[in-house]
Amino acid sequence: MYLGLKEMRHEKLRYSLLSGVLLLISLVVFMLAGLANGLSNGNREAIDNWQASDVYLNQNANETLSASQVKLADQKYIKGNQVAPLATLSGTLRTTKNAHKTNVSALATSRKGFIMPKITSGHRINGKNQLIISASLKADGYKLGQRVRLGTTKKTAKIVGIYASSTYMIAPTVYTDVATLNRLKDMPVTSGDQQTINGFVAKNGAFKQSNHGGLQHLTMATFINKLPGYSAEQLTLNTMIYFLFAIALAIIGIFMFVLTLQKQALFGVLKVQGIGTKHILAALLTQSIAMAVIGIVIGLGITVSLAQIMPAGLPFVINWPQFGGYSLALLAAAVIGALLSWRTVANIDPAIAIG
Amino acid sequence: MTAVLALKQINKEFGHGHTAVTALKDANFEVAAGQFVAIIGPSGSGKSTFLTIAAGLQTPTSGQVLLNGTELATQTEKARLDYRFNEIGFILQSSNLIPFLNVTEQLKLVDKMAKRPFQKERAQKLLAELALSEEATAYPNELSGGERQRVAIVRALYNDPSVILADEPTASLDTPRSIDVVERLAKEAHQHNKAIVMVTHDQRLISHCDVVYRIEDGVMTRQA
Numbered sequence: 339m340y341l342g343l344k345e346m347r348h349e350k351l352r353y354s355l356l357s358g359v360l361l362l363i364s365l366v367v368f369m370l371a372g373l374a375n376g377l378s379n380g381n382r383e384a385i386d387n388w389q390a391s392d393v394y395l396n397q398n399a400n401e402t403l404s405a406s407q408v409k410l411a412d413q414k415y416i417k418g419n420q421v422a423p424l425a426t427l428s429g430t431l432r433t434t435k436n437a438h439k440t441n442v443s444a445l446a447t448s449r450k451g452f453i454m455p456k457i458t459s460g461h462r463i464n465g466k467n468q469l470i471i472s473a474s475l476k477a478d479g480y481k482l483g484q485r486v487r488l489g490t491t492k493k494t495a496k497i498v499g500i501y502a503s504s505t506y507m508i509a510p511t512v513y514t515d516v517a518t519l520n521r522l523k524d525m526p527v528t529s530g531d532q533q534t535i536n537g538f539v540a541k542n543g544a545f546k547q548s549n550h551g552g553l554q555h556l557t558m559a560t561f562i563n564k565l566p567g568y569s570a571e572q573l574t575l576n577t578m579i580y581f582l583f584a585i586a587l588a589i590i591g592i593f594m595f596v597l598t599l600q601k602q603a604l605f606g607v608l609k610v611q612g613i614g615t616k617h618i619l620a621a622l623l624t625q626s627i628a629m630a631v632i633g634i635v636i637g638l639g640i641t642v643s644l645a646q647i648m649p650a651g652l653p654f655v656i657n658w659p660q661f662g663g664y665s666l667a668l669l670a671a672a673v674i675g676a677l678l679s680w681r682t683v684a685n686i687d688p689a690i691a692i693g
Numbered sequence: 694m695t696a697v698l699a700l701k702q703i704n705k706e707f708g709h710g711h712t713a714v715t716a717l718k719d720a721n722f723e724v725a726a727g728q729f730v731a732i733i734g735p736s737g738s739g740k741s742t743f744l745t746i747a748a749g750l751q752t753p754t755s756g757q758v759l760l761n762g763t764e765l766a767t768q769t770e771k772a773r774l775d776y777r778f779n780e781i782g783f784i785l786q787s788s789n790l791i792p793f794l795n796v797t798e799q800l801k802l803v804d805k806m807a808k809r810p811f812q813k814e815r816a817q818k819l820l821a822e823l824a825l826s827e828e829a830t831a832y833p834n835e836l837s838g839g840e841r842q843r844v845a846i847v848r849a850l851y852n853d854p855s856v857i858l859a860d861e862p863t864a865s866l867d868t869p870r871s872i873d874v875v876e877r878l879a880k881e882a883h884q885h886n887k888a889i890v891m892v893t894h895d896q897r898l899i900s901h902c903d904v905v906y907r908i909e910d911g912v913m914t915r916q917a
């Protein structure tokens with residue numbers, strides 16, 4: 339401790355440079371993590387809000403919601419606390435005079451379905467041809483009472499409610515009931531239980547019997563991983579983060595090793611004086627931990643500040659438990675990096691100090 | 694007088710076969726508390742080898758090193774490290790000091806390693822004895838060669854070892870300063886009852902010593 343910290347204070351430039359390098363690495367780690375979280379959140383925020391555990395799709399849909407077609411009546415095969423039908427449409431929300439156009443993810447369920455979001459202004463859907471919108475769309479100029487189109491048809495529906503912002507597949511969501519969505523899509527059947535939907539979501543759902551009626555069960559985790567592009571994006575960003583841990587380890591390891599080689603004579607003198615490998619390693623560890631902590635703390639500070647001024651179009655989410663874990667991983671990289679010099683330190687012969 | 698440090702029938706060979714170098718041949722040596730001993734000999738005669746063996750930094754090919762009657766070779770590596778830390782003060786020819794610690798901190802480090810609080814009064818007293826009070830907060834690169842050598846002596850004495858081994862402590866000093874350093878070592882040996890062993894090749898310094906050993910080609914002889 340004493341040796342390590344005294345040396346850092348005496349050699350400020352040398353050690354602040356390495357702290358600076360670690361700062362840059364941790365900054366990139368935290369920025370990538372924040373962006374990966376933002377992207378992930380953009381894809382799945384609506385799904386997370388459902389707090390559902392199971393998804394049921396057509397067994398031939400390759401586990402993809404938009405490729406799945408089932409009938410409302412198929413709900414009879416599923417039992418569970420709560421089961422809700424789900425239909426989606428990725429399309430353009432537009433006002434009747436095309437004053438506003440926004441790409442949205444439209445989600446339809448039953449009017450009282452458990453996945454219907456809680457209204458913050460206006461009212462919930464209580465009649466035909468009504469829809470409710472994410473608060474972020476209000477910021478884009480959509481208002482309560484407005485008539486809007488969805489997709490490319492001429493059919494309209496009225497905005498009756500607004501709920502806390504949510505996104506699905508990187509687009510703001512709108513919710514409506516199944517019949518309204520089918521009408522807006524110009525589907526042939528727009529009432530009754532023969533309407534086409536994409537699937538069902540449930541809390542603690544299960545099949546009632548061995549006949550699944552052509553349905554396939556997915557856990558929510560599998561369903562999310564199968565969202566188009568989702569796992570590829572996350573894998574790419576996470577791989578970059580993991581590489582950065584390895585780079586941090588290598589940088590500390592190389593730096594400490596070079597310093598150790600430079601300081602062999604000094605370490606020899608210490609050993610002559612009865613200050614052994616253990617204490618020298620403790621000094622190296624103190625130094626690399628101190629540098630890592632400085633780099634990580636400043637890196638976190640800059641990340642948090644940047645998150646404040648990040649443009650709204652750049653989804654960025656700070657997940658503190660995850661950032662804490664990444665900080666520990668960087669710290670661990672610093673510790674391991676310093677320990678790589680162990681053998682070199684242990685092998686330094688005190689006799690070299692005597693000559 | 695009983696010997697604090699005694700070396701018996703020490704042989705040291707480096708390498709083997711026809712490239713083998715015999716650095717020490719049947720060397721016998723002893724030093725008692727309060728004695729200032731000089732070892733003098735030409736370059737390559739085995740002086741440093743002798744000191745490192747005495748300090749437990751190298752093991753002899755054969756022979757015994759006894760510190761206060763205990764044989765060093767029977768000790769574990771850890772025990773030898775502790776022995777070096779507690780019982781031996783080593784003064785090297787140069788670069789004894791840690792470049793990033795000031796004079797007082799060099800001494801504080803000793804206390805840190807021994808896990809005890811800084812002995813401020815002892816530090817001040819020793820620094821004053823070696824005329825270093827003014828330099829208490831100076832870093833090694835701000836000191837002259839003689840001052841650095843005196844700091845090394847303070848450092849060696851500070852931990853109150855029973856033996857001080859000094860390898861050419863005056864090599865980088867001019868004659869007046871060399872004499873000054875040697876006089877102080879003699880005083881420490883006699884006043885503080887230390888066993889002090891000094892390696893040198895400077896004939897003029899040995900008049901201050903109680904006993905002189907001469908070493909030539911690894912053969913050590915005690916002078917009358």
Ligand SMILES: Nc1ncnc2c1ncn2[C@@H]1O[C@H](COP(=O)(O)OP(=O)(O)OP(=O)(O)O)[C@@H](O)[C@H]1O
Nearest residue numbers: 693707708714716735736737738739740741742743
């Ligand atoms: N590690 C070693 N490996 C091989 N030979 C060595 C080693 N250390 C010392 N020697 C040899 O042992 C002999 C004695 O060396 P030593 O360093 O003890 O001499 P010295 O008396 O201290 O000389 P100097 O006055 O130049 O410091 C020399 O011939 C030297 O080459």
Ligand SMILES: [Mg+2]
Nearest residue numbers: 693740741742
């Ligand atoms: Mg020598």
